[in-house]
Amino acid sequence: MVSNSAPSTPRLLPSGGTLRGTVRVPGDKSISHRALLFGAIAEGETRIEGLLPAEDPLSTAACLRAMGVGVSAIEVGRTVTVQGVGLDGLSEPGDVLDCGNSGTTMRLMLGLLAGRSGRHFVLSGDRSLRGRPMRRVGAPLGEMGAQIHGRKGGNFAPLAVLGQPLRGATIHTPVASAQVKSAILLAALTANGETTVIEPAQSRDHSERMLKAFGADLEVQGEERNRVWVRPGSRLSGQSVVVPGDISSAAFWLVAAAITPGAELTVENVGLNPSRTGILEVLEQMGAAVSVHNRRDVAGEPVGDLQVRHGPLRAFEIGGDLIPRLVDEIPVLAVAACCAEGTSRIRDAAELRVKETDRLTVMARQLGAMGARITEYDDGMAVSGGVELHGAELDSETDHRVAMSLAVAARIARGDSTLHRPEAAAVSYPGFWDDLQQLGT
Numbered sequence: 403m404v405s406n407s408a409p410s411t412p413r414l415l416p417s418g419g420t421l422r423g424t425v426r427v428p429g430d431k432s433i434s435h436r437a438l439l440f441g442a443i444a445e446g447e448t449r450i451e452g453l454l455p456a457e458d459p460l461s462t463a464a465c466l467r468a469m470g471v472g473v474s475a476i477e478v479g480r481t482v483t484v485q486g487v488g489l490d491g492l493s494e495p496g497d498v499l500d501c502g503n504s505g506t507t508m509r510l511m512l513g514l515l516a517g518r519s520g521r522h523f524v525l526s527g528d529r530s531l532r533g534r535p536m537r538r539v540g541a542p543l544g545e546m547g548a549q550i551h552g553r554k555g556g557n558f559a560p561l562a563v564l565g566q567p568l569r570g571a572t573i574h575t576p577v578a579s580a581q582v583k584s585a586i587l588l589a590a591l592t593a594n595g596e597t598t599v600i601e602p603a604q605s606r607d608h609s610e611r612m613l614k615a616f617g618a619d620l621e622v623q624g625e626e627r628n629r630v631w632v633r634p635g636s637r638l639s640g641q642s643v644v645v646p647g648d649i650s651s652a653a654f655w656l657v658a659a660a661i662t663p664g665a666e667l668t669v670e671n672v673g674l675n676p677s678r679t680g681i682l683e684v685l686e687q688m689g690a691a692v693s694v695h696n697r698r699d700v701a702g703e704p705v706g707d708l709q710v711r712h713g714p715l716r717a718f719e720i721g722g723d724l725i726p727r728l729v730d731e732i733p734v735l736a737v738a739a740c741c742a743e744g745t746s747r748i749r750d751a752a753e754l755r756v757k758e759t760d761r762l763t764v765m766a767r768q769l770g771a772m773g774a775r776i777t778e779y780d781d782g783m784a785v786s787g788g789v790e791l792h793g794a795e796l797d798s799e800t801d802h803r804v805a806m807s808l809a810v811a812a813r814i815a816r817g818d819s820t821l822h823r824p825e826a827a828a829v830s831y832p833g834f835w836d837d838l839q840q841l842g843t
């Protein structure tokens with residue numbers, strides 16, 4: 403877990419050098435959480451290959467174990483097994499469920515637990531998570547009859563869930579959030595009638611794909627695929643899940659190679675679910691040399707290998723329905739924007755303010771320390787390209803994606819940088835620093 407108080411050693415980020423070779427990023431974080439959670443409420447064993455062995459999925463596994471689910475050790479290269487307890491088999495834990503730094507763990511868990519009648523659960527997490535909005539999940543679950551209580555009208559953890567029988571509902575979510583959508587879908591599995599979730603735009607659809615594969619009676623509807631319908635009553639059965647590499651982790655290498663003179667990288671086995679590939683469209687808009695090879699389908703998710711090399715880049719403009727398809731890649735896209743010709747603009751991205759940190763302010767502050775020219779908007783930022791970055795004293799501010807984005811920026815800066823709290827990267831990519839060393843020349 404990312405500790406908010408433990409002292410950590412700053413990391414020297416040397417300037418210069420190039421990047422060459424082949425890398426495999428660890429398993430997709432979103433798919434890893436879902437494989438553990440759905441395996442837990444299925445009947446029989448679920449086997450998960452390629453599960454992300456990082457702090458966030460470890461938080462999900464620890465919560466499930468505390469409710470009586472057998473989850474085998476999570477280690478690099480090891481198949482993980484989950485002994486499902488069935489839809490109503492989770493037992494009441496004797497202590498607070500610690501979700502660590504993981505918003506996905508807490509939000510999906512709220513949906514999973516809201517309908518566990520007669521049982522009482524308390525969820526908490528680290529300082530960052532205790533400051534993230536949870537009413538966005540509690541309010542729609544409330545429409546289904548859930549009872550979730552917490553600070554500030556149930557918006558902030560610690561949260562208490564008093565398990566209740568739930569009713570089916572038609573719910574319009576105010577934000578395109580896969581965490582909110584997935585929490586409702588999980589609650590809908592044991593409601594007393596059908597549920598439909600309608601999002602303003604489609605968010606990542608890993609839950610829909612995987613729940614169907616586990617046997618849920620679920621349909622994605624609408625031309626924009628932003629409506630999901632669920633009928634309760636189907637039993638879920640344990641599956642074999644293969645987790646592809648995380649495109650949100652691959653994004654650091656894609657941008658690093660695109661902006662670093664002489665760089666040429668291949669990132670193998672990357673998940674290419676269309677609800678996640680916005681980054682590839684932006685890199686194309688920038689004129690980056692990225693190509694996709696060996697496209698294939700692995701256990702219900704599209705996968706491929708990505709090749710990228712350095713080249714000149716143009717500024718980009720992004721907003722609207724594209725944002726949910728690249729929401730986690732915006733910090734590293736801000737780095738790419740610093741190296742492009744012209745001014746890049748990011749709009750409709752106010753969601754970044756409620757991630758592990760306020761990523762708009764934090765990226766503007768940290769890249770600003772390197773000499774970047776960034777103007778923050780309420781819902782995004784403008785980044786002037788063509789400004790030479792210089793080495794600086796940097797801080798991840800405990801955010802994993804900030805840590806890795808700054809590592810990418812530091813290599814092309816003039817002069818070395820130092821990064822405080824680099825260990826944050828372990829939330830989603832524990833081997834990041836080793837991979838950076840291995841690919842650097």
Ligand code: S3P
Binds near residue numbers: 580
């Ligand atoms: C996630 C959804 C996204 C993303 C997060 C993981 C998920 O959040 O930022 O890292 O696994 O469902 P929102 O759906 O809240 O935007």
